[in-house]
Amino acid sequence: MILVTEPYFRQQDNFEPLVPGDLHGNPARADWPTALTPCSQVASSIAPGERRATLLAPAGCLDAAAQAFAAGADAVYVGLKGWSRGGARHELDREQLRTCLALAHKLRKKVQLALNIIPKPGERKRLLGELGELAAWGLSAVIVNDAGVLRGIRQELADLAITASVGCGALNAQDVRFYQDLGASAVVLPGYLEPAEVATIKAKSTIAVELMLHMVEEFVQLGRCWMPSYLHFAAAERAAQTTRLGGSVKRGGVGSCFRICQQPWALVRDGVEVDNRVLPSRQISRLAELGEFLAAGVDVIKIQGRSLTADMVGAITGRYRSALEAWECGGAAALMPAGLPPMWTVQGR
Amino acid sequence: MQTFELNTTISNLRSLRETDLSAYDAVYLGNIYCRTFQENFLERLDDLREGIAHVKDRGLRAYVATYAAPRNDALPKVQKVLETAARAGADAIEVHNMGVLLMVHEQFPSLPVHVGGFANVYTDAGAAVLKEHGAVRFTPNYEISLDEVKAIADSVSLPAEILVHGKMPLGVSDSCFLLEYESKWAEKCPTVCQEDLFLRQGDWAIRPVGKGVLSGKDVCMLEHLPALVGAGYTMFRIEAAYETPAYRFNLAKIYRAAIERATQGDDTVDELAWHTVRQHTAVGLCNGFYFGRTGGEYVGSQGEMAEVRWTARG
Numbered sequence: 001m002i003l004v005t006e007p008y009f010r011q012q013d014n015f016e017p018l019v020p021g022d023l024h025g026n027p028a029r030a031d032w033p034t035a036l037t038p039c040s041q042v043a044s045s046i047a048p049g050e051r052r053a054t055l056l057a058p059a060g061c062l063d064a065a066a067q068a069f070a071a072g073a074d075a076v077y078v079g080l081k082g083w084s085r086g087g088a089r090h091e092l093d094r095e096q097l098r099t100c101l102a103l104a105h106k107l108r109k110k111v112q113l114a115l116n117i118i119p120k121p122g123e124r125k126r127l128l129g130e131l132g133e134l135a136a137w138g139l140s141a142v143i144v145n146d147a148g149v150l151r152g153i154r155q156e157l158a159d160l161a162i163t164a165s166v167g168c169g170a171l172n173a174q175d176v177r178f179y180q181d182l183g184a185s186a187v188v189l190p191g192y193l194e195p196a197e198v199a200t201i202k203a204k205s206t207i208a209v210e211l212m213l214h215m216v217e218e219f220v221q222l223g224r225c226w227m228p229s230y231l232h233f234a235a236a237e238r239a240a241q242t243t244r245l246g247g248s249v250k251r252g253g254v255g256s257c258f259r260i261c262q263q264p265w266a267l268v269r270d271g272v273e274v275d276n277r278v279l280p281s282r283q284i285s286r287l288a289e290l291g292e293f294l295a296a297g298v299d300v301i302k303i304q305g306r307s308l309t310a311d312m313v314g315a316i317t318g319r320y321r322s323a324l325e326a327w328e329c330g331g332a333a334a335l336m337p338a339g340l341p342p343m344w345t346v347q348g349r
Numbered sequence: 350m351q352t353f354e355l356n357t358t359i360s361n362l363r364s365l366r367e368t369d370l371s372a373y374d375a376v377y378l379g380n381i382y383c384r385t386f387q388e389n390f391l392e393r394l395d396d397l398r399e400g401i402a403h404v405k406d407r408g409l410r411a412y413v414a415t416y417a418a419p420r421n422d423a424l425p426k427v428q429k430v431l432e433t434a435a436r437a438g439a440d441a442i443e444v445h446n447m448g449v450l451l452m453v454h455e456q457f458p459s460l461p462v463h464v465g466g467f468a469n470v471y472t473d474a475g476a477a478v479l480k481e482h483g484a485v486r487f488t489p490n491y492e493i494s495l496d497e498v499k500a501i502a503d504s505v506s507l508p509a510e511i512l513v514h515g516k517m518p519l520g521v522s523d524s525c526f527l528l529e530y531e532s533k534w535a536e537k538c539p540t541v542c543q544e545d546l547f548l549r550q551g552d553w554a555i556r557p558v559g560k561g562v563l564s565g566k567d568v569c570m571l572e573h574l575p576a577l578v579g580a581g582y583t584m585f586r587i588e589a590a591y592e593t594p595a596y597r598f599n600l601a602k603i604y605r606a607a608i609e610r611a612t613q614g615d616d617t618v619d620e621l622a623w624h625t626v627r628q629h630t631a632v633g634l635c636n637g638f639y640f641g642r643t644g645g646e647y648v649g650s651q652g653e654m655a656e657v658r659w660t661a662r663g
Contacts, residue, residue: 120472121500124472148477148478149474171448172446174449175447175448177448219562221520221521223469224469224521225520227520230519230564230644231553233643266548267548268546269546
């Protein structure tokens with residue numbers, strides 16, 4: 001029996017440090033500092049006016065946006081009710097979006113709007129019309145996950161910055177060129193790419209590169225999974241009591257990802273059960289390699305997780321802000337965080 | 350007069366040579382999931398040249414597949430595959446990745462592009478973008494219905510290729526979890542993913558292939574072919590990248606006969622054909638998402654085959 005549940009966040013009270021190590025499970029290097037060096041103790045290596053990476057945090061509610069800004073986020077991304085893949089519980093309505101924008105503008109910060117579902121052909125015109133109105137409110141960018149939607153927005157709203165979501169599946173330099181040619185202003189890459197790959201991509205494109213440095217890498221790539229709807233398409237449709245398409249999260253079937261990859265499966269070989277397992281996934285938190293990614297030219301450090309609580313958004317954002325500042329002050333190539341909250345597991349995205 | 354195409358997928362030269370292609374019109378060459386798949390056409394350019402010649406010598410069209418999710422390190426090899434395909438006279442390139450689409454469009458504009466299922470064509474707007482980049486046909490994302498497929502094809506004037514039989518792709522991965530079993534099993538990479546493997550949960554099954562996941566059940570549209578033909582579809586695929594030569598041949602025979610009957614207005618299904626289908630179905634049948642329902646369901650006379658069965662092997 002498959003458990004069909006809403007995405008949830010596993011609450012824990014204690015913050016315990018992760019075992020120090022890099023993405024590949026290697027132990028911490030001896031030259032990693034065990035704590036971040038205060039900026040005041042290091043001469044800045046970044047000249048005034050030099051490019052700094054933007055820290056982009058998730059906000060599934062107004063409180064999360066406020067905490068993200070307070071913790072040092074330069075920008076937040078939010079979902080608009082009915083149009084994003086975050087699920088209704090983690091989206092803002094129009095008034096909340098207006099409030100969020102007002103807060104951001106007061107703090108001289110920015111808001112990106114996730115419109116990362118694929119509207120039905122009949123919905124597209126309505127979406128573009130609504131977006132035209134919202135863009136005038138001062139959005140810094142919209143995030144989309146479909147080439148057709150991207151081009152439609154570009155044609156209708158020439159001045160609006162558009163980000164090709166990680167759900168677009170860009171992985172290589174040619175992918176980024178494709179979305180650049182289509183009119184994207186930025187492309188989001190998954191955090192499991194290596195710094196050298198990012199450097200190659202930056203060398204061959206002119207648009208901004210966002211890297212989801214803090215994310216869950218699932219077994220199946222984001223935007224390329226319809227396992228849940230293969231098993232329970234009807235459940236997905238019931239969960240989507242809106243005008244959205246049914247089906248996978250990629251398509252817009254909100255609530256349709258019931259973490260089937262994280263439920264136990266029997267592995268059957270030649271008709272005989274040989275193992276019981278979940279499909280592999282891992283939390284990626286590449287703070288230790290932040291310097292290498294920044295040196296590779298990453299423009300935006302993105303944190304995944306509009307389903308995170310406001311407190312967690314603040315804690316994680318603060319950690320990344322501290323690391324960014326330390327790198328900017330001292331140019332450190334590797335920074336080992338003192339600890340990351342272990343509760344942000346695969347359930348928490 | 351033939352008005353349709355029946356094609357299949359074959360990952361390497363050995364399997365191509367062992368497959369009787371007499372019931373097919375075209376073949377997709379190459380494994381799109383994994384660079385280390387055994388003797389993958391996409392890593393062995395001499396084999397690819399020979400494979401293209403093998404197919405064309407039999408009067409069939411040779412299509413070359415490309416990786417579903419290549420990272421930068423795979424692009425030089427993709428480049429060589431495209432050059433090889435162009436020189437060897439491949440009839441089309443199958444593209445799942447937008448970067449590869451751009452490479453073909455810019456460097457090999459005379460090579461027709463078939464958009465693959467991982468390119469995520471969900472709407473007419475997406476299909477239109479791909480058509481502008483050289484696409485001459487598309488395999489829709491597997492989770493949209495036939496009604497939606499038809500609307501896209503008509504709106505964009507881009508013909509759709511329909512998976513009519515075989516295990517439906519459900520996802521692609523950047524890593525292979527089957528490598529965890531190398532220390533326990535006799536089979537190692539690059540053959541471990543070709544073993545008889547399923548992931549089972551209650552009444553459900555999926556087929557892991559290392560860097561991808563397929564439906565456990567076989568999509569079967571045999572009894573729905575008259576409706577497909579009636580709706581104007583003319584390009585049909587038997588998905589068989591991880592299947593045996595016998596699977597490809599035996600299913601192609603019955604599908605070809607059924608499509609020919611359907612084009613003549615005959616909607617009967619030979620009972621012997623169902624016997625063949627059952628022989629080559631490991632855990633059951635489904636219709637995918639074609640009828641707007643859960644992908645693992647079956648609509649039609651073979652409802653009992655929608656139940657996952659673990660006894661039959663084919």
